[in-house]
Amino acid sequence: MSDAVRPAGFASILKVWFAEYGRDLPWRNNPDPYKVWVSEIILQQTRVAQGMPYYLNFVERFPTVADLANAPLDDVMKAWQGLGYYTRARNLHRAAKMVMEDYGGELPRTYAELLKLPGLGPYAAAAVASFAFHEAVPAIDGNVYRVLARVYGIFEQSGKAEGKKLFWKLAEDIIDRDEPHVFNQAIIDFGALQCTPGMPDCPPCPFSGQCYAEANGLLVGATCISSC
Incomplete structure (x- = not known):
């Protein structure tokens, strides 16, 4: 350097x-941790303009982490159809179940804990920790x-x-x-x-x-x- x-x-x-x-992005106006998380997963390998309608549809169909965790995987995959990289949807569903079972239905609040969720790598975990919980990471x-x-x-x-x-x-x-x-x-x-x-x-x-x-x-x- x-x-x-x-x-x-x-x-x-x-x-x-x-x-x-x-x-001006909707998950910024209302930094609900669940919606921030969903947005970050959708935008992995996807441009904002392409991902926006999928995000809006997804959070309408599954408005909370409990709704996502309780939904059949087939329903989640249908909501994801057209976005590609379907492992993201499977990991999102797995992670929602993990949040319900291991974290009392509340998304982990720290970078270190968020890294334990399926599908959250260093960037996405840092984004959620920072955007939703204001951790300085x-x-x-x-x-x-x-x-x-x-x-x-x-x-x-x-x-x-x-x-x-x-x-x-x-x-x-x-x-x-x-x-x-x-x-x-x-x-x-x-x-x-x-x-x-x-x-x-x-x-x-x-x-x-x-x-x-x-x-x-x-x-x-x-x-x-x-x-x-």
């Missing part, structure tokens, strides 16, 4: 951008890897163990511990909407002039920045 650029107040700058440009998806790699000049590969550790440590250092849910949503949206793959929208970027990749001409077609 380069030491050349350290944007001052990264979290504050990001939150100002998010207040104006962040996406980084939720690092492809968008976040790309933003951090570009702004901070990280050359380590995000798919390798050492790279993952480096990204995680950086994200832990810069996360807003008072509003971690806002920070995580903001950096995810920033990567999805502004600091996009291939051709980012640099001129209006709030980090313009402070971004390592921009300053070093490494934004378009970059091979040396790990997650561009």
Whole structure:
């Protein structure tokens, strides 16, 4: 990681951008832990625009974790039909039963406990812990890897163990511990909407002039920045 650029107040700058440009998503307006969890599972390997109607239909058919746990698996699979990656639906159903049996019908509130549920990997567990319960844990998806790699000049590969550790440590250092849910949503949206793959929208970027990749001409077609 380069030491050349350290944007001052990264979290504050990001939150100002998010207040104006962040996406208006239904599970954010009503951060019910169950609905946040369902949204994260649906959006694994699925774009927001494609997943939205499935999410709305799913939470209408199964409005609570108890409804999901008590539903026949066939009904769950029918609601999932068309989304693909059907293991997600099976794991969601298994996890709902586990929540009812092992957690008294309440979704676990911590990252460590959420990781025990089928289908919840490090990113999804962190997203639920942060968005629903405000735990200060980084939720690092492809968008976040790309933003951090570009702004901070990280050359380590995000798919390798050492790279993952480096990204995680950086994200832990810069996360807003008072509003971690806002920070995580903001950096995810920033990567999805502004600091996009291939051709980012640099001129209006709030980090313009402070971004390592921009300053070093490494934004378009970059091979040396790990997650561009």
